Amino acid sequence: KDEQIHKSTDSGVTWIELNDSYTDKDSANQRGLVVGVENTSLSFQVMNCSLSNCADGSWQSVDLDDVGLQSRYFRYKVDFVSDSSSLTPQLFNVSLDYSLLASVPVVNIVVPTSDASFGFNESINLNFTVVNSSSALDSCWYSFDSGENNVSVLNCANTTFDVAGDGDYNLVLYANESVSGLEGSDSVSFSVLIGAPSIALDFPVGNYLNYNESIYFNYSATDVDGVGACELWGDFDGDFKLNQTDTSVVSGVDSNFILNLSDGTYVWNVECNDSLGNLAVNGNQTFYVDTAEPDLTLSGPSGVKTSRTGIVLDFEVNDSSPTSCKYNVFRGLTEEIVNTSVLCNSSTSFDVTVDADFVLNFFVNDSAEHNVNDSIEFSVDTSSGGNPTPSSSGGGGGGGSSRRNVINTSGKLELSSLTDLIIEPGEKRNLNLKVKNSGLSFLNDCKLVGDGVYSSWVSSSQSLKIGGGESVDFDFEINVQEDIGHGSYSVSVSVSCEETSESEIFLVDVIEEQLSFSLVNIERGEEDNIVVDYILSEFSGVEQSVEIQFLLLDSSENKVAEIVDVKEIAAGSEEGFTTVISLDSSLAGDFNLIVNINSETYSTFVQENVVLGAPVSGFAIFNNGGRLRSALYVGGIVLFLVFALVIVSRIVKLKKKSVKTRDYTVKK
Known part of the structure; x- marks a missing residue:
């Protein structure tokens, strides 16, 4: 009879056909599988350690559903045991779930600013923020000698401090959390010259500017004897020297110098004197002027790929400012890969789920707020190893591929930048985001929503249809919860349409209500x-x-x-x-x-x-x-007037009756 397989189960075993056909009389020669199962076993062990090299740890067996260990460092291992030496074990994927119990507090000193100059040595303001998202703060303290002598800060709140007298100082502010005692710190250097003006440099301090005309150098100078004059110093033409002088500075009032500059890195400072001749100078500050957009070259992937995994994203980014990069991949109108951040100085790879034609969009933002993007097409065909696109040249070998900018015939969202927001806990603010459809087709049912951890802060009721080339405004509200700690929070908003979506991130600085x-x-x-x-x-x-x-x-x-x-x-x-x-x-x-x-x-x-x-x-x-008090007052006046009219009316009537009686009596 013909060879047949009536039932089979794929358990990972490779079946090899040994005989083409057989008959009943060949029963002695029938083939079959005698043993199809190999015994194997797995064992898991975990080590938790307090040292990064785990020198103090030991292996222990745990429940995989609930490891139940607490520490800062961990190791795990898997032991494979089999009776057959022909089996080669492989560990393909390990997923670990954990809860973050503690993190290092992020400390940021706001005042004094770096290299600030003070004309007094008492009640100098110490303003700061401490962000610790995983656990409660335990305590805060500061020191002028790297922790040899510490001064506690009550309730980790802004305070003031004194110093001995004239000189240069370095203040270190510490904060630790309550679970593991993890400690964070920040430091600032400043100087004191008693009697001299106090100077604060406000802008630009470490900024990347995308303009080079009318750059404002903002500062303030304060002195009890009045400010005589202030000078702007800088290396604006290569040499650090005096640039200009202002003799109309008012003590305690914001002042500025204005310059036009070319692209480059600059250092500046301000020197002031008072009416008694006391002189003070602040610390040098650096800033950057960058009017050029990043240079982006997107060279891959392109052509036909024969594998859905390990697809190389090949690009090069050049810019004078620090940059951030992200990409997404679309399969028609379906977003195959959502916006994914990558390092701008190295290539990476990604996977797709199906064979199809794809468009990869790549975006670059620099620190001067320039945005550039490019797109490239590629396809994936895993059938028969793929079909490379033939070369158009007369020579042999080498399937050709091409890269070109893709004209977006579908809709595409472009979101304007959102300005960073300063807000108090429990406060609400109304904001506006400008959105443009830079594609050619309509985008339908577009809504603005919040993304990520702080999505509940964002609310908007608009639903818009955006035509190709059309720009619209989305109004939305930021509502910060009352029990949030003060600090800087990255908030993401997304405009999501039926066909596509795009997001924008901005900072919300929650300040402590004082x-x-x-x-x-x-x-x-x-x-x-x-x-x-x-x-x-x-x-x-x-x-x-x-x-x-x-x-x-x-x-x-x-x-x-x-x-x-x-x-x-x-x-x-x-x-x-x-x-x-x-x-x-x-x-x-x-x-x-x-x-x-x-x-x-x-x-x-x-x-x-x-x-x-x-x-x-x-x-x-x-x-x-x-309004209530006035309404009651008006009501009282009206009632009084009505009552008075009634009384007057009665008096008049009584008088009339009285006159009639007298007349009657006279006639009689």
Whole structure:
């Protein structure tokens, strides 16, 4: 009879045909598989260590579903045992799940700035941020001698410090977390020359600028005796020397010099003197001017690939500024590989899931905010080893391949850059993202959503259809949770359409609230003023002098009244204050009240829409509380007038009756 296989199970064994056919009479020669199973066993062991080389660890058997070990360093091993020496074991994939219990706190000193110069040696501000996402902070402290003598920082909050006198200092700020005691630090160098001006260089400090005209060098100089003059020094033409002088500097007020420069790396500084001849100079600061876009050469993959794995991404990026690179791969309108970051100075490889035609898009961003991109086509055909594209030359050998810029006939999203945001815990901000479809076809049902860890901070209700070449604006809200720690957070937003998507990342700096301003009551006092009652709450634990600017603007945003008041508030206290704002007695209608609150370490503002009643009425309407009080006052006046009219009416009627009686009596 014909050879047949009725049942078979693929268990990884290779079957080799030994006999083409057989008959019943050949039963003695029938072939078969006697043994199809080889005995093997696996054992797993894990080592946890406190040293990076695991010299203090030992192997132990664990439950693979719950290893249950806590440490900083780990090793694992797998033992294969088999009765057959012909089997060669291979470990293809290992996946480990873990929970991060502790991480090194990220410490950043904000004030003093690097190489700052102070004309005083007491109550120098120490402002800083500490970010530790995995566990709670334990403590913070600082030192001027690398930890020999430490000074604790209460509640890891901004504070002030004193130094002995004139000289150069190096302050190191430390912070550790509460689980494993992991320690992070940051340091800053500064100088003190008592009596000389204090100088702070604000911009540019380490910045990469993508423009070379009207570069502002922002600084401030402060001196109790007044600032005489300040000089800008720099190597703007190759030699470090005096560039220009400003003799109109006001102590404590931001000042600037302005220059036009060519592309390059520059060092600058500011020197100031006071009216007594005391001289101070800050530390040199470096910045970069880069007006050129990155040079991108994308050379692979191209042509036909015969394997879906290990496809080489070959490119070269040249730029004078640090760069970041990412790529994605599309199979028609399907995103085969989402945006993936790669190092810009080396090639990499990737895998695809099916045989198909693909388009790879490559993006480069530099530190000066230049963006360039390129695209390249390739295909994958794993059948029969693939079919290379034939060469058009007359010679033999070498399947040809080509690289070309792809004209995007489908839709493609381009997102504008988002400016970094400074915000307080629990605060909401409305932002706007400009989006362009640079392709030729429509993109449908496009929505803006948040991505990643902080996606819940982002909300938007818009759903838009974007035509080819069309630009639209997406409005969205950032709502930072109240219990978030202060620090810098990378927030990703994505515009996702039915056909494609693109994302943008920006920084949200959450600052610690150190001062709170709450309006209590606003009302018209006299005809020519209004009275504002409010509460200041101090949270930093340091006594603060608070400058409060009240601005009253009309419906055309013109200033109609202004006053600046200075209040002193004790550390950790909550106090009520009153400010009287003078104004034109004829003012009435809708206004906008803006209150700017500034101290040495903190700034915020409050904005309220208000209604100012006519002065003849003797009251004003501000906010809900003011409206209620005014409504009650108006209601009382109306009731009083109605009551008075009723009484007058009755009196008149009684008088009329009385007159009639007298007349009747006379006639009688």
